[in-house]
Amino acid sequence: MPSACLLALDAATETLHLAVWRDGVVQARALAGGAQASMNLLxxxxxxxxxxxxxxxxxxAIGYGRGPGAFTGLRTACAIAQGLAIGLDRPLVALDTLALVAESAHRQAGFERVWTLLDARMGEAYAACWQRIEGADGVVDWQLARDASDAVIAAPMLLRPDALRALVQAHPAALAGPGWTxxxxxxxxxxxxxxxxALPDGEALAALAWRAHAARRWIDPALALPLYVRDKVAQTTAERAAERVDQPSAVSR
Known part of the structure; x- marks a missing residue:
């Protein structure tokens, strides 16, 4: 295993996850996210x-969780990773937050094919379906799962619960992530x-950052962007009222 020192971070959820991978040894940390993330991160x-x-x-190299997830957290992680990479003259690796959840689920429960889910609020969820694969070089990684016709089942997307259920019924797999709660x-x-x-935690960050670095999946820091998926951050008053009528027992947050 080549010598390397990698930094990786994800702020897509309510917890800020950090990792340093140094020659196969991982140091990981979890901190309060949200409004405190930008103040505590550096x-x-x-x-x-x-x-x-x-x-x-x-x-x-520096890896960052590009999302999807909380907009403020995505911007914070991207901006900090970008600033450090430019300042240190190092490349970035963009990591899919939902793939990080898949890696965490494999480490905890051995899942090989998995639907990962994060709550997107407003009665919706961020979801994707992943398959763990081994490349010709023996490196194990995650790719978006495909159906019998070789079509991608679900790239990171925003779904209502009924549409999510229909997709999972059509393509059953293990379920991972706090969105399922x-x-x-x-x-x-x-x-x-x-x-x-299963969370985009430090161990998952370190593993995926190392794989991306080893495969030289680097990006120019100037081109780093979050993966928002959603382009709307809040419901209108009418939409909130309609949701209360349609889903009187829905979980409120």
Whole structure:
């Protein structure tokens, strides 16, 4: 395994996840996300790099969770990763947050084919279906799962619970991510294994950042962007009222 020092971060959920991968040894940390993320992120990165016995100048590449997820968190992770990469003159690797959840689910529950889900609020969820594969070089990675006709089942997308349920029924797989706790009705009665505690955590960040770096899937920091999926951040008053009528028992957050 080649020598390398990698920094990776994800702020797409309510928890800020950080990792430093240094020659196969992982230092990981989880902090409060949301409004506190931007204030705490740089000091936390410096502390974690120090805990790994490295300096910022030792970092070979930086990985960031591009989303989908909370808009503010995505912008924060992208901006911090971009600024550090430009300042250090290092490449970036963009990591799909839902693939990070798939990696976490594999580590916790052994899932190989999995629907990953994060709550998108407003009665919707971010979802994708993944398949764990081994390349010709022996490196194991995640790709979007395909059906019998070799068509992608579900790239990261925004779905209502009824549409999500229909897709999962048509293409059954294990379920992972905290979104399944919020949208549990979408999987009710389907008898599929669930790992709701799978998160884009430090171990998953380190693993996917290393694979992307080893495969030289680098991007120019100037081209780094979040993956929003949704282009609307709030419901109108009429939409909120309609949802209360249509879903009187829906989980409120």
């Amino acid at each position: 000091p936390a990165i410096a502390s974690l790099v120090d805990a790994a016995g490295a300096r910022m100048a030792d970092i070979d 919020v949208h549990e009705a979408a999987a009710s009665g389907l008898d599929l294994p669930v790992c709701p505690q």
